[in-house]
Amino acid sequence: MMRTLILSSLLLALSSCILLVDDEPRQITVTDPQPVPIPSPRPDTYTYSCNGGRLVVSYVDNNTVRVFYDNAFQTLTLTRVTPLRTYVGGSFVWELDRNGLGTFRVGGTLVRSNCRI
Numbered sequence: 125m126m127r128t129l130i131l132s133s134l135l136l137a138l139s140s141c142i143l144l145v146d147d148e149p150r151q152i153t154v155t156d157p158q159p160v161p162i163p164s165p166r167p168d169t170y171t172y173s174c175n176g177g178r179l180v181v182s183y184v185d186n187n188t189v190r191v192f193y194d195n196a197f198q199t200l201t202l203t204r205v206t207p208l209r210t211y212v213g214g215s216f217v218w219e220l221d222r223n224g225l226g227t228f229r230v231g232g233t234l235v236r237s238n239c240r241i
Contacts, residue, residue, distance in 0.1 A: 177236060179226070215232075
């Protein structure tokens with residue numbers, strides 16, 4: 125009798141420790157990460173200190189900048205927003221990353237790099 129009582133108590137105590145597990149695996153959906161566009165600076169004029177000299181960039185609106193280079197303003201238009209914000213006008217290219225670092229190219233040649241306000 126004592127043995128039956130101990131076994132019953134043990135079963136009752138262990139029943140709270142039973143873990144129910146679902147045998148069917150869940151479907152997991154994985155999606156490709158979407159690129160995050162880099163916001164443009166507020167419309168204003170900024171002087172960047174760069175490797176290679178200073179560069180004055182005027183943000184006219186969300187799609188246009190004017191870069192003062194070679195004693196004249198060059199007008200560039202936004203062509204890409206990720207992974208870099210890229211403005212192009214003729215042979216001039218101004219690129220700005222999400223950390224605010226810019227590069228300026230003329231005819232494919234890097235003339236200013238590590239540009240920061």
